[in-house]
Amino acid sequence: MRIDVLTLFPEMFEGVFGSSILGKAKERGLVSLHTVNFRDYANNKHNTVDDTPYGGGGGMVLKAEPIFGAVEDVVTRRSGAADAADEGSRPPRVILMCPQGAPFSQRKAQELAAEEHLIFICGHYEGYDERIRRHLVTDELSIGDYVLTGGELPAMVVVDAVVRLLPGVLGNETSAVRDSFSDGLLEYPHYTRPVDFRGMTVPDVLLSGHHAEIDKWRRRQSLLRTLERRPELLEGAELTPKERAWLAEQRELSAKARPSLAEGAEDGEAAGESGR
Numbered sequence: 001m002r003i004d005v006l007t008l009f010p011e012m013f014e015g016v017f018g019s020s021i022l023g024k025a026k027e028r029g030l031v032s033l034h035t036v037n038f039r040d041y042a043n044n045k046h047n048t049v050d051d052t053p054y055g056g057g058g059g060m061v062l063k064a065e066p067i068f069g070a071v072e073d074v075v076t077r078r079s080g081a082a083d084a085a086d087e088g089s090r091p092p093r094v095i096l097m098c099p100q101g102a103p104f105s106q107r108k109a110q111e112l113a114a115e116e117h118l119i120f121i122c123g124h125y126e127g128y129d130e131r132i133r134r135h136l137v138t139d140e141l142s143i144g145d146y147v148l149t150g151g152e153l154p155a156m157v158v159v160d161a162v163v164r165l166l167p168g169v170l171g172n173e174t175s176a177v178r179d180s181f182s183d184g185l186l187e188y189p190h191y192t193r194p195v196d197f198r199g200m201t202v203p204d205v206l207l208s209g210h211h212a213e214i215d216k217w218r219r220r221q222s223l224l225r226t227l228e229r230r231p232e233l234l235e236g237a238e239l240t241p242k243e244r245a246w247l248a249e250q251r252e253l254s255a256k257a258r259p260s261l262a263e264g265a266e267d268g269e270a271a272g273e274s275g276r
Helices: 008-016 020-027 064-084 105-114 132-136 154-164 175-180 211-227 231-236 242-259 261-275
Strands: 002-007 030-036 093-103 117-120 139-143
Touching: 002 008, 002 064, 002 154, 008 020, 008 030, 020 030, 020 154, 030 064, 064 117, 064 132, 093 105, 093 154, 117 154, 132 139, 139 154, 175 211, 211 231, 211 242
Parallel strands: 002 030, 002 117, 093 117, 093 139
Antiparallel strands: none
16 A cells, blocks of 8 residues: 655654554555645746635645646656556545534544555645645545644544555454454453452453353443443444343443432432431
8 A cells, every 4th residue: 555645744754654563564565655735736936735715714725736736746656657567546535624624533544544545635724725635635534523733643544544444454363353443443441460459360261271151251342332432332332132121221221220319319418417
């Protein structure tokens, strides 16, 4: 896979692209990571890449010319390299990082990991010229409902999530499969040595060596953790009828263990009366 990031601050990516999993994947030739300073494609003597918006308003808008020029140059150079190697290639996915984009998810990371070439566009102003959105990008992504100073950090997040899914990147190929959200659920709890740490012990089932029981425990823990922390994820998860019935039981037990608002109010009134 090849990944190009269009940015005004390529130096921000030096440590990220050269360290940890991304750095090792790059060294092993599993991914090719590049940054492109799109200021180099400005078509004016001052190399400006932004301008005031038509119609007035605050802030500056990222111009179309440098972004189109940078993307077209990257695609042309890659196509030339592919022709020289006599290889066919799919068109790249051109991804705009912006707050208006679709929420990024593990499922989207899995989708992007199947691509040959990704191009990320990172802006730093009030917005993008709409022609970039309409006529150049294939995807708009957001990593959350908040605004950052630029698209660099979100692009790093997406690149990391995608690259770790590529074959051979992780030492244990099952790691990515069992990650949180890979099957629509949160991941089960993990334990390691020692068995007893300050009186806090590892669940017996994990020490049993009974792999079927361990898998069953992990699956139920994953379901329970999702129910407690992100119940909305269960709506789209692939669950068996038995699992749905078990979750219904857990909901009932949780409801019974939790006092109602009315009971809490009555308890508070009784406590107040006894204190007077």
